Amino acid sequence: MTEVSISGKVILGLEGLGKIVSNLRREGYSVIAPVFEAGVMKLAEIESADDLPRGVRDQQEKGTYRAEQIEGERDLFKNNVSCFSYKSFLHDPHLCVFKAKKDENGFTIEKPEREEKRFAFFGIRSCDLTAMSKLDDVLLQGDYVDSAYDDRRKPVMNIAVNCTTSADTCFCASMNSGPRARANFDLALTEIIDDERHVFLCEVGSDEGAKLLCGVPFEDAPDEDDRAADVLIVAAAKMQMRSIDTSGIAELLQRVQTSHRFEEIAERCLACANCTMVCPTCFCTNIFDVTDLTGDNAERVRHWDSCFTLSYSQLHGGSVRQSVSARYRQFITHKLGTWHDQFGGIGCVGCGRCIAWCPTGIDITEEMAVFRQLAAP
Amino acid sequence: MQQRSTIAPNSFDALIPETARVTSVRKETVDTFTMDLDRGFRFEPGQFNMLYAFGAGEVPISISGDPADSSRLVHTIRSVGAVTKRLEALRPGDMLGVRGPYGEGWPMAKARGHDIVIVAGGIGLAPLRPVIYHALRHRDDYGNVVLLYGARSPEDMIFESELHRWRGRFDMGVKVIVDRAPSSWRTHVGVVTTLIPKVYFDPIDTIAMVCGPEVMMRFVVREFQNRGLTEDKIYVSMERNMKCAVGLCGHCQFGPEFICADGPVFRYDRVRDIIGIREI
């Protein structure tokens, strides 16, 4: 590819999107995008921009997710977060840590080969971009680095999309993590549709992003288009019905740790761990041994884990967090409170997934509001 | 702007252990044993390793040996479940996996020039034995060195011959107590907290190091406070489930702390507000 140097924003069309996808694929990237399958928007590899679904509308509410494709609608991105997040691609749900093989001297330990993968996330939203940098804080910035995550994370290309609509579960505006992509992207697109045009305002976020525009037909963006995009993004923020007041939130949660409210929540919580599986920032893992039938080959595997399981806090005398109330407390106080002490900032990006995918409709924004009230002097 | 991660080139896959061989096994009590390994590295008193038993799993175990001896690793293990039972079955020549050392240990540097009062319950003496080795080796660096050790019964005491040896020294105070004992037992019966009023130390010039069950530690701290010792001079060693030991798996969280990295040893004022909360 030849160098393209761009300053400011440009306007491109559907053909341009197609070219960006093919440029990425030519560079060896798996292009991952939201696709409409079995009634949900899920993340999967696409071969061309034609695979991007048109006119999908999603409805997300407490314990509810519905998506449908509307005949005749042209838009690509007028919907919100996918059911699972991008963490599935970077922080493997299942990973072999090492293999051990018995031999006459004892056993030998072998590091497994791992296929190299380069992901481009096409259509990633601002909340998920922010979540990625939060996972970076956890897995890359400490004394020890999660090298499996690092291998996947380093080559990632992010082709972000600024949201022009919000689901009822979205509250990124109050978490300062959307709906506009502000960091961590290579390109950021805002979809603009009017009677004459279906175009994308494109902001370049990195040199690698600029290179992706090689061969893409584009024009410099006129100020009107920039303003039009702003209006759409601001409108998406204004649509949001939920929010969390984050002022003094860490100290506040510390004060309510022994509140009976946790027991009331526990009456509704099934400890199913759905919330932590769909959350883009939950990072906990369990590590255990699996042996084959001969007993000569052992594999140490790492799976996603959840603070909602009983075994998570197991000690030989029994688990520390026997009650579901203590497990919900661990979830919310970590996510919104102690994350500040550990990694700086808050552990929630307001994507709303935990609200939509909680089978009993437990809503983190609602619970937090109750705790704020309880803590009020 | 897109930020690319900048990982230090010396990063490594932190979860892969190295193999080591057992060189000797000594029985301490009916369920507790001390095991030497043919590998050694530098460690601080109070640090721990992850020990891997082939096909069974990996568990955090404190290093109970002499920090001045980096030719071998010594661990004292109570056999309570799947992995520790597998470790118990190992014999000299058998192999296991080891990685470490991990965590923040006891405040040996801070204790220099002060009295040290060690309070241990049961297996809790294992992570404190390196403190005793270190303090006795550098005896002039410290004031009084006192060990208060509690066990369920005389048969449940670990390091028994060393306890006798330490008790025979003029430069160290040792008191042991058991919950219950046969009539032939000629020293204290009761809980370890009751020993605290019985020993001499200067509360403004003392560092206390405490390891045992959580409830026991809380009562011990209270007793120290009654003697005028402030929270910033009391250290406790905490325990939670641990899978990675390098701050990545999330399991050992204790309020804002990761016990594997921020602990296991904590200055008491740092954990005071959370230690008493049920199921925290």
Ligand SMILES: Cc1cc2nc3c(=O)[nH]c(=O)nc-3n(C[C@H](O)[C@H](O)[C@H](O)COP(=O)(O)OP(=O)(O)OC[C@H]3O[C@@H](n4cnc5c(N)ncnc54)[C@H](O)[C@@H]3O)c2cc1C
């Ligand atoms: C920092 C630290 C130092 C320790 N030092 C020692 C020591 O010197 N000697 C000693 O005998 N024991 C020590 N322990 C406790 C020891 O790790 C547990 O007894 C051991 O993990 C039990 O594993 P198991 O598989 O035999 O038991 P199971 O009951 O079968 O445990 C199943 C799993 O739960 C987890 N688990 C259970 N109990 C504990 C526990 N207490 N702490 C952490 N994870 C646990 C482990 O992942 C284990 O694999 C220490 C624990 C910690 C956190």
Ligand code: SF4
């Ligand atoms: S806690 Fe809920 S809203 Fe916040 S990032 Fe996780 S899934 Fe999204």
Ligand code: SF4
């Ligand atoms: S809060 Fe909801 S999703 Fe999370 S564990 Fe409880 S029932 Fe499951």
